[in-house]
Amino acid sequence: MTLTGAQAMRELIESADPAQGPAEDMKDLADLIRTLLHVDMKQDTRIRLGGNLFDVVITGSGLQARAAVALMDSIQGGCGPVIEDPESGWFYWLVPPGSSSRWEPHPHGVCIGAPHTITLPSLNRTAPPGPYWLRPSASDRLVPIGPLRGALAQLRPEPTPHAALAARLGVTTP
Template sequence: MTGPAAPLPAGERMMQRLVASAGAASEPTADMADLADVVRSLLAVQTYRDTRVRLGGGLFDVVITSAGAQARSAVALMDKIQDGCGPVIEDPDDGWLYWLVPSGSVDRWAPHSHAVCLGAPHTITLPSLNRTAPPGPYWHRPPASDRLVPPSPLREALAQLEPEPTPHAALADRLGITH
């Protein structure tokens, strides 16, 4: 017989609430109009316009970390692991990095003390492909073909380097999740 489960740390409790608020990680496309919207959005990025896209749905999920020195070291480590890191967006206003990971990663991402993984129904604004410096969000590592950041090596790099400050509380506040 086992005793009562130990209470989860506050960060893990917030992560569980954040994941629960997201709902299903991938919703099937209701009709071809949804697919057409996705294609139009991606073409807009290619033609040098910022565009908002829904996470998941076969495109990608996103891992969010701080954009501090430890996170930049994680990018350098992923450069070595991937022979050039997959796509990463930096938002200097919020101080975050958005790592684009394969769609469905949110289903396999266990709570992490230094990162949050989000998928559908959340959205992200992709900067135009020519935006590689501030002001505003820009491509810290621009996309190269169909390569995304692999979640397992990223998770290990973030656990090793511990980028601070963590995004958990700020995301919970932004998404209206109570602690």
């Protein structure tokens, strides 16, 4: 019998010695596995940015941002993962981890990483209502920040998220 990820996790938990807690260095891994199981089970899930997964560049989601996605499609042979949130009017571009520490201020995008979090839509959500995968997440790629910065500079997506993010997250922006 083949077990689902959730069933395998439940069996591991049930077979563990109750006196034994998870090793301190494994707590983050266990949290990550639980989170990814939620995504796999087609549930929205909140995940911490940074670490070994990804950071996020936030831009407006207007026509210029859609043109940036098309440009990244041609650069990457299919753009890396992008989430659209129609309610906020933002795109969330998933970029390599650590990008937020290397991201220079940009007039059309903000890059955030740890300690912030993001809610990932379930993998099967590809249309509104709510946030959805404009470009689905693939295990083999993220959006590279160099070409993304160039696309944003060239196409200037509006509205910019700077003021709203500064108020919401306490992020300082140019």
